Amino acid sequence: MIPAAVGYVRADSVEAAVAALGEHGDEAKLLAGGQSLIPLMRLRLARPSVLVDMGRANDLRGISVDGDTVSIGALTSHSDLEHSAELAAACPLLAHVASQVGDPAVRHRGTLGGSLAHADPASDLPAAVLALGGTLVATGPGGSREIAATDFFTGFLESALAADEVLAGVRVPVSTGGWSYQKFNRRAQDWAIVGVAVAEGGAGVGLVNMGSTPLRASAVEAAVAGGAGASDAAASAAEGTEPPSDNNADPAYREHLVRVLTERALVAAGA
Amino acid sequence: MEVSVTVNGEVRTADVEPRTLLVHFLRDDLGLTGTNIGCDTSSCGACTVLVDGRSAKSCTMLAVQADGADVTTIEGLAGEDGLHPMQEAFHECHALQCGYCTPGMVMAAVSLVDEYSDMDADGVREGLEGNLCRCTGYQNIVKAVLAASE
Ligand SMILES: Cc1cc2nc3c(=O)[nH]c(=O)nc-3n(C[C@H](O)[C@H](O)[C@H](O)COP(=O)(O)OP(=O)(O)OC[C@H]3O[C@@H](n4cnc5c(N)ncnc54)[C@H](O)[C@@H]3O)c2cc1C
Ligand code: FES
Ligand code: FES
Numbered sequence: 001m002i003p004a005a006v007g008y009v010r011a012d013s014v015e016a017a018v019a020a021l022g023e024h025g026d027e028a029k030l031l032a033g034g035q036s037l038i039p040l041m042r043l044r045l046a047r048p049s050v051l052v053d054m055g056r057a058n059d060l061r062g063i064s065v066d067g068d069t070v071s072i073g074a075l076t077s078h079s080d081l082e083h084s085a086e087l088a089a090a091c092p093l094l095a096h097v098a099s100q101v102g103d104p105a106v107r108h109r110g111t112l113g114g115s116l117a118h119a120d121p122a123s124d125l126p127a128a129v130l131a132l133g134g135t136l137v138a139t140g141p142g143g144s145r146e147i148a149a150t151d152f153f154t155g156f157l158e159s160a161l162a163a164d165e166v167l168a169g170v171r172v173p174v175s176t177g178g179w180s181y182q183k184f185n186r187r188a189q190d191w192a193i194v195g196v197a198v199a200e201g202g203a204g205v206g207l208v209n210m211g212s213t214p215l216r217a218s219a220v221e222a223a224v225a226g227g228a229g230a231s232d233a234a235a236s237a238a239e240g241t242e243p244p245s246d247n248n249a250d251p252a253y254r255e256h257l258v259r260v261l262t263e264r265a266l267v268a269a270g271a
Numbered sequence: 272m273e274v275s276v277t278v279n280g281e282v283r284t285a286d287v288e289p290r291t292l293l294v295h296f297l298r299d300d301l302g303l304t305g306t307n308i309g310c311d312t313s314s315c316g317a318c319t320v321l322v323d324g325r326s327a328k329s330c331t332m333l334a335v336q337a338d339g340a341d342v343t344t345i346e347g348l349a350g351e352d353g354l355h356p357m358q359e360a361f362h363e364c365h366a367l368q369c370g371y372c373t374p375g376m377v378m379a380a381v382s383l384v385d386e387y388s389d390m391d392a393d394g395v396r397e398g399l400e401g402n403l404c405r406c407t408g409y410q411n412i413v414k415a416v417l418a419a420s421e
Contacts, residue, residue, distance in 0.1 A: 001311055008289030008335055038331050039313045103401025105326040188400035
């Protein structure tokens with residue numbers, strides 16, 4: 001289907017994007033890679049009044065490693081993450097998870113910032129950023145603020161960003177300890193029915209599609225910190241989750257899956 | 272809005288609504304009907320083109336997003352001296368039946384072999400997961416892509 005009529009402005013920097021959001025009000029929407037927003041607009045599930053296209057804000061694109069911190073611009077594509085030798089060395093979990101998103105064409109255009117701001121519990125990258133204990137940088141009219149990944153996802157497709165704020169970038173610690181990403185799906189190209197991201201041998205564990213937001217498996221992290229083995233720690237993976245029911249799986253099956261996948265991920269990560 | 276896109280090496284300018292999908296710009300404004308539309312859900316890949324050398328689903332991109340970009344469609348793939356090696360390989364390996372998925376499949380494959388080196392059959396299958404074919408069972412498509420990547 002063809003999207004509903006919409007206005008369009010180009011914003012080639014973070015400042016221009018913030019200004020455009022301020023000018024056009026609540027019904028305006030940022031457009032990054034468009035790989036979530038355009039499908040929604042085609043189904044007319046999203047009908048923004050104005051698109052603020054920040055796709056060419058090149059100052060928001062790139063990966064840099066400084067000491068023990070990796071900084072990534074919000075417009076960095078999944079494909080950039082997947083192919084970055086620097087990221088593969090400093091934070092292999094994130095590079096690998098990016099390579100598991102959708103298909104190559106989606107990865108060429110979809111961005112890390114879009115994936116996080118969209119706050120879809122079924123997305124892969126939010127779980128990885130949660131497991132890594134990342135920090136998100138939001139820029140608004142009054143300047144920039146930092147939001148811990150654990151505070152960022154506030155509801156189904158809802159984030160802590162204000163209507164006039166732009167997600168400018170993400171910082172994650174350099175993380176080269178044991179890691180794993182287990183994505184369970186049944187068809188090529190599909191979203192995860194359940195996914196589990198493990199960083200630093202189980203110190204950080206993020207869950208995909210186990211509730212209305214991307215989740216952190218705190219009970220598993222605590223068990224690992226307390227010295228539990230993979231199988232014992234994984235037994236608590238469904239604690240505190242509220243898995244959805246859909247054509248692929250009911251909540252009980254998802255709870256089963258998350259325990260199995262968490263154990264596999266912990267074993268692969270050397271827990 | 273006026274957009275100016277280099278399509279198959281030629282600068283094409285048109286006045287489009289912001290909501291115009293790139294695939295409709297290519298097909299309806301430029302008459303390049305080689306790029307097909309097979310779904311409403313960004314799933315099938317029939318509409319795949321190259322944007323600045325990399326595969327993109329032209330149904331999941333607005334024409335205004337391509338302003339200033341370099342777009343290659345199936346019509347622009349063959350050169351002066353005949354078919355592109357990927358087209359040649361599809362022909363040689365009989366990698367199509369009805370042909371509906373073929374333009375998108377070929378464009379995705381061209382991008383894939385450029386992006387990933389040393390692919391085996393599994394790599395090709397995974398790399399083409401965003402392109403659906405209802406006829407061939409993929410066997411000969413994989414063969415063709417491997418042949419062209421040698
Ligand atoms: C066929 C297909 C398969 C896919 N499969 C997967 C998959 O397996 N796993 C997965 O995780 N994802 C998948 N995706 C989604 C993909 O990862 C998207 O790229 C991503 O979810 C959104 O990124 P984007 O840059 O395209 O954002 P857009 O679509 O441009 O924007 C998405 C939302 O985020 C907002 N936004 C974007 N950037 C910012 C910013 N910097 N600051 C504030 N708000 C912003 C927009 O306003 C919009 O509301 C798939 C998509 C398709 C089309
Ligand atoms: S028409 Fe199906 S993915 Fe574009
Ligand atoms: S050849 Fe018919 S859909 Fe692929």
